[in-house]
Amino acid sequence: MTIRTYLIPALVAAGFVLPASAETLRIQTHYAPETVSGKLAAQFVDDVQTMSGGDLTIEMFYSSSVVKTVETFDAASSGIIDCDMTGGAYQTGKNPAFQFVGDIMGGYDTPWQQYAWLYNGGFDSADALYNAFNMKLVGWWVYGQESLASNKPITGVADLKDWKFRSPPGLETEIFAELGAKPIVMDFQEIFTALETGIIDGADASGLANNLGMGLYDVASNATFPGFHSMPSDHLACRKDKWDGLSDAHKRIMDTAMQKLAFQTALTFEVKNLAAKAELEAKGTKITNWSAEDRAAFRGAAQKMWQVWAEKTPETKALVDSHVAFLTQLGLIAQ
Numbered sequence: 287m288t289i290r291t292y293l294i295p296a297l298v299a300a301g302f303v304l305p306a307s308a309e310t311l312r313i314q315t316h317y318a319p320e321t322v323s324g325k326l327a328a329q330f331v332d333d334v335q336t337m338s339g340g341d342l343t344i345e346m347f348y349s350s351s352v353v354k355t356v357e358t359f360d361a362a363s364s365g366i367i368d369c370d371m372t373g374g375a376y377q378t379g380k381n382p383a384f385q386f387v388g389d390i391m392g393g394y395d396t397p398w399q400q401y402a403w404l405y406n407g408g409f410d411s412a413d414a415l416y417n418a419f420n421m422k423l424v425g426w427w428v429y430g431q432e433s434l435a436s437n438k439p440i441t442g443v444a445d446l447k448d449w450k451f452r453s454p455p456g457l458e459t460e461i462f463a464e465l466g467a468k469p470i471v472m473d474f475q476e477i478f479t480a481l482e483t484g485i486i487d488g489a490d491a492s493g494l495a496n497n498l499g500m501g502l503y504d505v506a507s508n509a510t511f512p513g514f515h516s517m518p519s520d521h522l523a524c525r526k527d528k529w530d531g532l533s534d535a536h537k538r539i540m541d542t543a544m545q546k547l548a549f550q551t552a553l554t555f556e557v558k559n560l561a562a563k564a565e566l567e568a569k570g571t572k573i574t575n576w577s578a579e580d581r582a583a584f585r586g587a588a589q590k591m592w593q594v595w596a597e598k599t600p601e602t603k604a605l606v607d608s609h610v611a612f613l614t615q616l617g618l619i620a621q
Contacts, residue, residue: 392588
């Protein structure tokens, strides 16, 4: 027998707390490793592994390489993987309330405002929604307003008429359809080909820098920036029993690394989006910034649709009411 064989039982009997055993988390993200968000996810992996001294490792699957983006949540919940690093808005079919933890369309202006809701009273109600599906919300990473990619200028509400574009599922399709557009729901990984082949005339994919990294502006010559319509809360959510089985130290490391990822994501995209704008303009891509009047028209249409969705389930109403109260407090909704 080794010294370790004798020593460990003796330490436990004496009341010493031994280091957590090694754990591996299998996580899928929809982002490609070469995008800005993909590189930030890789830094998150390194932070977790470094802070845990290698006791907590992450196997990251990029570009939705295990299952389709919209299937990531179910894959984690059922044990195919351990954690979902996409976004809650893909799960509105389970409960419409997921829209309001995934993408509060026409709501907050900045990532900091959206984080403020989560960490000032919103987290418990959001987490309870995840728990109902055997998942644990760990945190958000919000890169800011999204930019549209299009083969024609989208200068305001009037240009949305008959505009055929890729949309994520959920509330967005209803808002844009109400404003005259023709949204088509398709998986994140299908966007480039659909644009290239003319199946769609434009796309709501991601922020300007991520869109550039995906090559969307190689096939679409117009962009909106700064964005106005969508600011997704990309999430990290893990299967609840897997999360509960982690040590307190590993949970704290995950939470700390996630909050660093949140900060770095918002900070990085402040710079990367402006750099992407300059690069695109130099290549001849037309950048359009919506007027205050058109922004207000979109926000009004979105918040009107919130109330329609609020009637779908009690959980949705509770989240909508929470956001409305917080947005009113911030002065973003008139009393």
